[in-house]
Amino acid sequence: SWTRPPRARRNAPRRDEEPSWLRFEGRRGPNGGRAREAVKPSTMDNPSTPSAFMKPLPEVPATPPAKLTLNFYVPHNIEFDGAEVDQVQVPATSGDMGVLPGHVPTVVQMRPGVVAVTLNDKEVQKYFVSSGFAFVHADSTTDICAVEAVPVEQLDAEAVKKGLADYQAKLVNAKDDYEKASAQIGIEVCGAMNSALGN
């Protein structure tokens, strides 16, 4: 015999009104009605964060690599770009430091002095650096950024000695703190150039 269709639940929306996404994915309240927090599948992408656009950090090797990767830049020139070298000696404000593959990651401020790059076991190239910063990364990539880096052979010994005498005179005749500091800078750099030239 004919049986009555099941009685609709109280407060249930009519079938043609109810959206299909709610039927399968939505959460319903106790009465079967549309729940207040129905979860609608999103049509938008999740927002990107800055890390999504960055290259992943280079892997830190388990054993130190055989050679150092050196990047040595000045604003107007590239001295070394990704070159494989044995060792670099850097004149930091806290003292001279030698960087070998596997060096602890460091950031140092350089004082006016000589950067000595040991290419193979024999060849050493020396650059006089005016000032700047040196960075050693965990994968033994070394970045040296200087304002002026000249091979030591390009320095003029006479001009350096004359400059040193000039700045020492300027220090004596300095009128205010600023001029005194300028003269001290000249003395510091000329003194470093003098010792780089071996005097």
Place this chain on the structure above:
Amino acid sequence: GVSSRRHRPRALGAFTRLTMSAAANSAAYWRIAGMSYLKYSNMCGEVVRASLKEPFFSQAKAREAVYMKASKFVGGKAQAPVITEVIPPSAGK
């Protein structure tokens, strides 16, 4: 040598006063005299450039020159440009 460009003595901000205080690690001499690191670094560069041998010395002079051209805009129209050109003197040669 160091070019004798005029320097304006600036009013000191809070950060500047903090770095110049005579604490356990006191500031560098150039910081105490009122120079920024940028100024100190560029001065060191000038001293090095002035002590170069001849062909490199003239090549380095080009790096020291400063050329700026600025024009103010009033009501959408550019006014007369102001050109600033600084060629520092070369000392010692």
